[in-house]
Every structure is written in C-alpha cells, then in structure tokens.
Amino acid sequence: MRPTVSAAIALAALFVLFVLDRILPSLIDPYVFQVLIYLGINITLATSLNMVFGIAGQFSMGHAGFMAIGGYVAASITFFGGPVAGTAAPGLLLTALLGGGLAAAAAGWLVGLPSLRLTGDYLAIVTLGFGEIIRVIILNIETVGGARGFSGVPALGAFGPLGSFFWVYLVATVTVVVSIRLVGSSHGRALLAVRENEVAAEACGVNSTHYKVLAFVMAAFFAGIAGGLFGHFLQYLNPNSFTFIKSFEIVIMVVLGGLGSVTGAIVGAGIVTILPEGLRRVKDLNPAGTDPRMVIFAILLIVLMLTRPSGIMGTREIWDLFRRKPRSAKLD
C-alpha cells in the first residue's frame, strides 16, 4: 500500500471514530454504551496478550499487573499533573496514556528477563507472581489511595471535545492494526519461529532472547494503555480490580478465541465481555440474591474448551474463513 493511501485510510478511520463518538451516546442507552466501552478495553487487552502469548508463545499470566501499572501511572499524571499544567487538553490525556504505557513497558522488560530462562508453565507462574507483587506494592502506596482505591480520576470525556468511545476505540484499533502488521513483518515471523521451536529458531539465526523480551515489552505497553483507559473511564481505580483473576480473564479471552489469531482474540474478548451481561436475565430468575451467572460462565468455558480445545478460531483469522481453499486441500 502506498503511504498516501494508508494515510487516507487512517484519516477516514479517525473521522468515523469521531462521528461515532458524537452520535453513539445519544443513540444507545448508557448501559449498552458502558458494555461497548468495556468491550473496547478488553479487545485491547486480549490483542496485546495475544502478542506475547499467541504470537511469541510466551505464556504470561501477569497481564493484569501491567494493566494496573498503566492505570495508576496514567491516573497519577492527570490527577496530580493536571492542576500543575493548569489544563485539561487532549494532550494531557494522551501524555498520561502513553506515560502509563511506557511505565508498563518498563515493567514488561523486567518481567521479560526471567523468560530468558523459563518456559511454559514455569514462566506462567513467574508472571503470575510478578502481577501479584505489583498489586501488593500498589496496595501499599498511600499517595494513590492504597487499599481504599484511587478516586477522583478525571473522566475520559473531560479532555476536550473527544469522548470515551473515541479514545477507547482509537487505542483498540491501533493495537489490532499493530498486531496484524506485526504478524506479517519479519519481526513477527521471528516471533512465530520462537513460538514453534526456540532451538530451531536460534539455529536459523533468530535472536530468541531479543524477540521474547520485545514481545513482553510490546504487550505490556498496550496493556498499560488499556489500564489507563479503564481508570479514566471508571474515574476510580482499586488494586483489587487487578488480581490474578483479571489476568485469568484475559488469558481466557485469548485462548477461547484461538491462540495466535488476532481476530480470534477480538472474538474471545467479545464473548467474555458480553456473555455475563447477556446472562443478566438469568440473574433475575433467581431473586434470592446469589448470582448464578459466573457458574454458567464457568460451565460454558469448560464445555467450549472440551468441544473446541484449540479455541473458536484456532490459529486462523476471520478472512481465512472466506478464502478459497487450495486445491490440494481436497486430498484430506
């Protein structure tokens, strides 16, 4: 694609986002809008985890930790930096989100280091441990509220004319585009090679150490930005939102959709976000108080995994489903 064409597409996308941002809040009811925002944030989270887990094959279970760092750093920048800068311009929010992303990326670099020595489940446990350490540390920082949580975070819509929808879906789109472009690039091929067989990749001259750390840093960066969006949308952050249960949730999105498939991650994020909301009616059937939704969610998760162990999409992308199969495929 020529640069001018790409630029035109990007501008058109921005325009569409801007228009939707303007008209959506008045078109749909606030509850649906809220679910839509969570969906956007979850798409960012799932796609970013897919970079390190799906594409590079490094099992990370500490994604909520990166999200927490990004969320808290971004919220601190707007909360403490806003009065100092004396402005609430979109630039401040952008700085905050990027700052949160960079802080999370730095943490991702730190977590990526042990991945040089560990594989598979052990790596998963170490990243889970890192995620919990991050949470416990935040829990004990009194300047950002500690266990009480960080309240008074400025809203996403409080920065200039752009609303929550614009920011959340801008980030989601960028993450998805980066992911797709990554898979097609030589860096992406190197990551795939590391996933398939690290020793063979090394033998072909791929610096696996470099690529594994790169994957962690990128995934953490986008997770950090998602955390920033999450905090500014809710206008409140609490360390308990970022336990390993949250990390599990993101892992479930990626695996459910199909590990390594970018569009699969989006589908997975959609299921995990919308399913519990769709089951809200079930909750009304049981007015006694306890919520059966999570039980149904758990059962569906088990059944789905038993029937389609490699996820809904496998490693394929949406567009692969419409592509005509090569003739040789008829043989099997």
Place this chain on the structure above:
Amino acid sequence: METVLQHLLNGIATGSIYALIALGYTMVYGVLKLINFAHGDVFMFGAFMGFYIAHGLGLSAEPSIAGALVVMPLTMLICGVLGYLNERIAYRPLRRAPRIASLITAIGVSFLLEFGGQMVFGPDPRFFPRLFPKTTIEVAGVVTTNYQILVLLTALVLVGALQWIVFRTRFGKAMRAVSHNFEMAALMGIPVDRVISMTFVIGSTLAGAAGCLYGLVYPKIDPLMGVFPGLKAFIAAVLGGIGNVPGAALGGLIIGLVEEYVVAVDPWVYDLIGLHIGRFKDAVVFGILVAILVFRPSGLLGRYEPEKV
C-alpha cells in the same frame, strides 16, 4: 527467645497445611504436567464438607474425639470422589489436545467450584465447629494447642504415607513411570488413565484433609478461601521441586515459616527503615517464587533435566 520459638511453632502449623495442599499439586504436575488450578478449591470444598458432616453428626453441640475421627476420613473420601469426577469430566477428554486447553478447563473448574460454592453454601463466612475440646499446652513459655499438634501430626503421617505409596507400592511404581514418560508407560502395559485418576483421587483426599485441619485452626471458612492457600501451596510445590513429595512438604513448611516471620519482624523493621513489611507478606512469598525459578528452576530438591533437542 520464647517469641522466636512461638512463631516457629505457628509457622510450622500453617506450613504443614500448605504442605498437604502442595502434595496434590506436585503429584498432578508430576504425572500430567498440568497446573491443577482447581486444587485450592477442592481444599475449600473439604473444609465445607467437614463443616456439614460435623453439623450433621451434632458435633458442634457436643464435641468428641470419636466424632472427629469420623469427620476427617469421610471428608477425605468425598473430596477423593470430587477429584475423580474432576479428572474424568474436565481433563481426560483433553489428554490429546494442546496442554493450554486443560489449563483453561482447570481455571473453569476452579471458577465453577468457587461460584457454585457461593450459590450452594452461601457467600457469607461460616464458622467451623470445634470437633473436640481445645486445650492449651504450655512448655517453657511457648504456648500451643492440641489442635496445632494434631495438624502437625496428621501432616507428618500423611506425607509419610504418600512417600510410602510412591516408592514402596506397585501403584507408586506405575505413577513414577507415567510421570517419567507417559507414552512409554502406556506401551509397557501400565493403565495410564487409571493411574492418573488415582493420582487425582489421592491429591484431592489430601486437600480435603487439609481443608478440615485449616477449619480447625482458622475456623472462618468461605467459598473463596481456597484461592490464596492454593496459590501459596503451588509456590511451595515449585519451591521444593515440582513432582517431588518431600520437596513439597519442605516447600510448604518454608512458605508457612516465611509468612509467619515476615509478620513477626514487622515492628522491628518499621523502626529500622519505616516500612511495614508485614503488609508485603504476599509479595515476599511471590518474590521467593520468582527468585527460585530464576536461579534454581528445578526447585530445592528437584533434579535438573536438560532440554533435549
């Protein structure tokens, strides 16, 4: 000096419960290479079963040793059945699927037990009854209870029994063979599926026992109580060397002691550097995990196995 010994005793009591849970993790990981995330919730289930059986027998009104001797084996039996069903329904169909799929079903089973527990047992904490009269024993300024001693003794007996099963019985031999090489064991005529089922049963039985003991020492039980002890027991299993029975026991004790002492030295450290280290208890435990995995991934007692190409 007395306080140091006192903390040592408390740490060992908590640590032996972690050790019992860790054994289940380590055995299942040994044979299946699967982190059974639902294991901590089997522990929770054990505590609730103990609670209901004890109430059913009327032990909360009149505690007796004989009653306790019924509650414990019955709970272990029920948890064993739960472990069997768990493996049969959620893990066996996925034996040939990518390993990550069973990990996700493990998380699914864990959620099911937690939230199903909230529905069936109710989300509010319950109080585990005293199965037999609690007495305080004081030796040289160190205070302990017969409960703590019971926990320690039970843990010792069960670890011993497990060690005996793994190294002295035919079944143990089969288990070690499956753990060593799954496919080769099947070719040698070892009923792999049955061995794996039995491994789950034994592990869940131990978790059930741990649930009862935990309920005795810390009587407040709720459906989410298994999450953190489960995670810490897993850390204990990794610390000792996963797949290694004495290692899991050792790891459990170390984690229990570290937790106890981190809280114990809190005022002292606060005077020194102005930091409440006790609040970082969980972070310290996870820090140990990260350190052990980075510097000695095979664990304290584990054997290093080089990767073959």
